[in-house]
Amino acid sequence: MTPAVLEPPALEEQPRVEPHEASTRxxxxxYLARFDAEARVLHVVIMVTFLGLSATGLPLLFxxxxxxxxxxxxxxxxxxxxLVHRAMGATLLAAVAWHVGRVSWxxxxxxxxxxxxxxxxxxxxxxxxGDLFRQMRWFLGLGPRPRFEHFTYWEKFDYMAVLWGTxxxxxxxxILWFPVAASRVLPGWLFNVALFVHGAEATxxxxxxxxxxxxxxxxxxxxxxxxxxxxxxxxxxxxxxHERTAEYERLCAAGAIDALTVPPPxxxxxxxxxxxxxxxxxxxxALFALIVxxxxx
Amino acid sequence: MWTRLCCSCAAVAWLLAGAAAAAxxxxxxxxxxxxxxxxLACHEETVKGxxxxxxxxxxxxxxxxDLASVKEFPHAEKLSKVACGSCHDAVAGKYHDSIHAWAAExxxxxxAPRCADCHGKHxxxxxxxxxxxxxxxxxxxxxxxCHAGIRDQYATSxxxxxLKRHDARAPVCIDCHTTHAIQRADTDAWRLSVTAECGTCHxxxxxxxxxxxxxxxxxxxFTRVAACADCHGxxxxxxxxxxxxxxxxxxxxxxxGRCHPGANDRFVQYDPHPNPGDYxxxxxxxxxxxxxxxxxxxxxxFFGLHSALWYWRSRREGAR
Numbered sequence: 001m002t003p004a005v006l007e008p009p010a011l012e013e014q015p016r017v018e019p020h021e022a023s024t025r026x027x028x029x030x031y032l033a034r035f036d037a038e039a040r041v042l043h044v045v046i047m048v049t050f051l052g053l054s055a056t057g058l059p060l061l062f063x064x065x066x067x068x069x070x071x072x073x074x075x076x077x078x079x080x081x082x083l084v085h086r087a088m089g090a091t092l093l094a095a096v097a098w099h100v101g102r103v104s105w106x107x108x109x110x111x112x113x114x115x116x117x118x119x120x121x122x123x124x125x126x127x128x129x130g131d132l133f134r135q136m137r138w139f140l141g142l143g144p145r146p147r148f149e150h151f152t153y154w155e156k157f158d159y160m161a162v163l164w165g166t167x168x169x170x171x172x173x174x175i176l177w178f179p180v181a182a183s184r185v186l187p188g189w190l191f192n193v194a195l196f197v198h199g200a201e202a203t204x205x206x207x208x209x210x211x212x213x214x215x216x217x218x219x220x221x222x223x224x225x226x227x228x229x230x231x232x233x234x235x236x237x238x239x240x241x242h243e244r245t246a247e248y249e250r251l252c253a254a255g256a257i258d259a260l261t262v263p264p265p266x267x268x269x270x271x272x273x274x275x276x277x278x279x280x281x282x283x284x285x286a287l288f289a290l291i292v293x294x295x296x297x
Numbered sequence: 298m299w300t301r302l303c304c305s306c307a308a309v310a311w312l313l314a315g316a317a318a319a320a321x322x323x324x325x326x327x328x329x330x331x332x333x334x335x336x337l338a339c340h341e342e343t344v345k346g347x348x349x350x351x352x353x354x355x356x357x358x359x360x361x362x363d364l365a366s367v368k369e370f371p372h373a374e375k376l377s378k379v380a381c382g383s384c385h386d387a388v389a390g391k392y393h394d395s396i397h398a399w400a401a402e403x404x405x406x407x408x409a410p411r412c413a414d415c416h417g418k419h420x421x422x423x424x425x426x427x428x429x430x431x432x433x434x435x436x437x438x439x440x441x442x443c444h445a446g447i448r449d450q451y452a453t454s455x456x457x458x459x460l461k462r463h464d465a466r467a468p469v470c471i472d473c474h475t476t477h478a479i480q481r482a483d484t485d486a487w488r489l490s491v492t493a494e495c496g497t498c499h500x501x502x503x504x505x506x507x508x509x510x511x512x513x514x515x516x517x518x519f520t521r522v523a524a525c526a527d528c529h530g531x532x533x534x535x536x537x538x539x540x541x542x543x544x545x546x547x548x549x550x551x552x553x554g555r556c557h558p559g560a561n562d563r564f565v566q567y568d569p570h571p572n573p574g575d576y577x578x579x580x581x582x583x584x585x586x587x588x589x590x591x592x593x594x595x596x597x598x599f600f601g602l603h604s605a606l607w608y609w610r611s612r613r614e615g616a617r
Contacts, residue, residue: 189568
């Protein structure tokens with residue numbers, strides 16, 4: 001996560017045009033801004049800490065599996081794994097707290113009403129229920145693809161799951177980290193609940209991210225092997241029109257497309273995104289394979 | 298003087314007994330080796346109980362092998378050490394790796410036990426024999442010959458009380474420490490393995506322990522967290538109902554506080570042996586368990602189907 005990867009290239013930079021493209025299509029594909037630097041950095045921070053927390057927490061969750069000790073040994077044994085786990089947990093909590101603070105500030109101090117409701121909001125809304133049903137109908141061949149807005153219902157689910165999961169995991173993790181301090185106000189039996197919930201929520205989050213999120217976001221046909229938009233921040237105009245038709249039409253109608261136009265992602269941001277993304281996918285799928293192995297055996 | 302007399306007796310006996318006596322003995326009768334009767338002529342007092350012992354059918358020279366070829370009597374006063382391992386090789390191998398063998402052979406401690414210190418010498422009896430030193434009920438006494446302090450602690454324990462009732466499940470020293478492969482009790486490997494020993498009787502309790510942070514971390518081979526003996530004690534284990542027990546209500550704050558300084562009355566409401574399936578033990582844990590048993594399969598079921606349908610539809614539409 002070097003700044004060079006995440007910072008958008010200077011606006012003066014001219015889009016590079018491949019020679020053969022130039023001959024057949026004089027106009028290069030237009031890119032539109034989708035994620036700002038803040039969102040991209042947040043995604044990488046969550047990604048890295050989530051993978052780190054998974055790798056250091058799974059040995060405990062599957063302490064009876066043959067690979068438990070070996071995985072912990074990668075971090076210098078259980079003690080080292082515990083230190084990494086706490087450091088990663090604190091970083092993730094800080095990142096999410098910062099994000100919640102930023103969103104609150106944008107909503108209440110800057111008065112961005114659209115952050116909690118409307119076409120670009122992350123908050124689930126009636127249209128998401130409709131989109132879900134329309135998507136199901138499309139799956140079954142009974143209707144056209146839904147016309148999605150800025151965020152789809154499964155993206156909103158992912159987002160809310162991160163918020164909910166971090167709150168639950170964070171609270172339980174802090175209780176387990178500082179049990180004596182927690183016992184000044186909380187009863188000891190809550191530590192039992194905290195450990196159980198930390199493990200169960202971890203199972204849910206890990207399998208969800210490494211299977212559902214990976215599939216929906218990156219591995220499904222049409223996106224395979226990965227969708228780079230979250231790393232480069234730029235989406236080709238065609239892709240936006242196809243995947244988020246409602247948003248594209250809303251932007252066109254408002255005449256906002258030109259204002260969102262950015263140069264194509266730089267070579268370095270594409271390579272960086274591929275490296276980070278492929279690394280994350282590989283580690284995640286490897287950890288998922290370990291879980292499957294432990295459960296099946 | 299005595300030796301000389303003895304020797305002449307032996308020599309006489311040797312001559313008299315002759316080949317007939319040698320042929321009588323059950324195992325190999327080497328014509329030139331001294332027979333048991335030859336030895337008994339002098340050593341009758343020393344080997345009292347030998348005939349009735351588990352080794353009764355053996356020849357003296359089977360164990361005292363260096364005498365098998367001795368022709369001149371009296372034999373040398375100093376005999377070689379008996380090598381029990383020449384027959385009991387598997388056991389000798391275990392003993393060889395034990396802390397007792399290390400103390401006796403490497404550290405040179407005079408009190409360190411060899412085979413005979415626990416099993417006796419000539420009067421060795423099988424462990425199933427109530428008069429044996431290694432009969433179950435007598436083990437604490439035998440080990441306590443050296444480990445007197447531990448024996449006294451054990452004598453106060455719930456385990457000793459069960460032994461007194463002749464409860465066959467009551468653990469004695471060897472159940473946790475093993476018989477021959479006894480290790481230092483302060484090594485990580487031993488501390489981690491002893492939990493399994495507790496589990497041979499207290500299986501459910503160890504299962505519930507394995508659900509806790511303590512149990513999971515020790516399962517990973519890390520010993521700086523509590524295992525059985527850290528909370529319950531080792532030799533003087535008492536039931537929680539006994540106010541003197543380390544895990545009695547009155548002493549929990551003290552016991553937990555040994556690792557968790559500052560532990561208070563609320564802290565010790567922690568359940569070191571939780572069971573999410575037991576509603577009466579903790580309703581909140583039971584509900585949490587139920588909640589996730591609905592949430593996790595529900596979530597994966599829905600999104601699993603969602604992804605499968607999506608894949609199917611995308612394939613049909615040519616991956617767009």
